[in-house]
Amino acid sequence: MIIGLTGGIASGKSTVSNLLRSYGLPVVDADVIARQVVEQGHPAYEKIVEHFGENILDDAGNIDRKKLGSIVFTNEEKRLVLNGIVHPAVRLEMKNEAAVHLKESSHVILDIPLLFESELTHMVDRTLLVFVDEASQLSRLMKRDGFTEAEAKSRIAAQMPLKEKVQLADAVIVNNGSLEELKNQVEIQLREWKMI
Secondary structure (H helix, E strand, O other): OEEEOOOOOOOOOHHHHHHHHOOOEEEEEHHHHHHHEEEEEHHHHHHHHHHHHHEEEEOOOOEEEHHHHHHHOOOOHHHHHHHHHHHHHHHHHHHHHHHHHHHHHOOEEEEEOOOOOOHHHOOEEEEEEEEOOOHHHHHHHHHOOOOOHHHHHHHHHHOHHHHHHHHHHHEEEEOOOOOHHHHHHHHHHHHHHHOO
């Protein structure tokens, strides 16, 4: 069974991901893969340099994320071009990694932050959402990243609201309490899905 793990910024998805790993469940992380597919020697790297030019590279020839970011965040058309290069490469690599894990394990977790927004639910059998209430999400994000309240609110507003994601998820872990409470909910869900 392939589980799609998702959440929102500062919802505790990484903590849940680590808890799932602690049960010996393989986790394929979309963010890690997104960084790997744009490294030198990968087809996506070549396409990005071809499209955006060598001025986006650092002295070592790697893609400078800040330089590239400054181009795509102010230009919707260029952002779509970048996504059109990176997203298919990430999906392909995730499928490949999941297939390798499924040879040894009956379950694999795909950790995909934008699972619903990117309409990737077709890649998974079930979806697991890490939910947090708005006040906790805001305070955690401000504390974690040193954002002002306005900065944190704008980051949260850039994502699909967690309340909407609850309607789309097969199961929800509510992360408003202690780590112990979170661990208990994860274990209950894994037992319910007969994964442990």
